[in-house]
Amino acid sequence: MAFQPWQGGQPAQNPYQVPAMRASHADRERAVDVLKAGFAEGRLGQPEYEQRIARAYQAQTHAELQMLVADLPQGPVPQAQFAPRPMPVPTTFLPMQMPMVQPTNGSATGSLVCGLLAPVTWGVTSIPAVILGHKARAEIRRTGERGDGQAVAGLVLGWLGIGAWALFILVMVLVTAVRP
Structure with a gap:
């Protein structure tokens, strides 16, 4: 039997493949959090978001969860153009520059x-x-x-x-x- 990738949203059966690790409730919640962030950032439309959420709660393995979030960022995305500029620190909060004291002759x-x-x-x-x-x-x-x-x-x-x-x-x- 030849290995076939995904068919109809279900993983192909491969007799030589090690069984996939089962997903826990915490794994599903993490995947849902990634989906929520993707929806909030405008990366997913409403229908696709709802469909992926439903599939995330039904997922049995890590592979199924990974398939749902593979095209979304998994953490904070650096956004240099939107990074806040550091505010200048008031001089009252800076350490005092003590003048160099000359020694006595x-x-x-x-x-x-x-x-x-x-x-x-x-x-x-x-x-x-x-x-x-x-x-x-x-x-x-x-x-x-x-x-x-x-x-x-x-x-x-x-x-x-x-x-x-x-x-x-x-x-x-x-x-x-x-x-x-």
């Missing part, structure tokens, strides 16, 4: 610390405060680092310490010169 910090320690160290750190302050201001102008206020404060405190020492030495010289 180390010489400026050193100048301030030396200037603050000058009264405690009897003015010994006044000269390093002035040197570091001038060095820091030059580096800050060149690199754009932070710390100019610290450098200025270190310079002021350093010069005040140097001035205090100069005044002390001047007074000592005058006192010794006046004494006979």
Whole structure:
């Protein structure tokens, strides 16, 4: 007996063919869903849709169900021309772009610390405060680092310490010169 494809809507009998897998209720419902989508998209007319639905509920095998939905898309069809354009995200919902924070100049910090320690160290750190302050201001102008206020404060405190020492030495010289 020769194998013949479909005859009259029924599968041909082939003695060499493995029996077809039987369809479950869930399989029939999936096929009906595909038919409903095809009808809703305008791919099937009303009479053909009703005929295929009736045959889907009567189908006994997966092959019968596949025959009913073979010419319809089985899932979402990509539709690039109808794809919604992404809406722009308001800037209030975007993550903030934090500005890059410049580091503080180390010489400026050193100048301030030396200037603050000058009264405690009897003015010994006044000269390093002035040197570091001038060095820091030059580096800050060149690199754009932070710390100019610290450098200025270190310079002021350093010069005040140097001035205090100069005044002390001047007074000592005058006192010794006046004494006979």
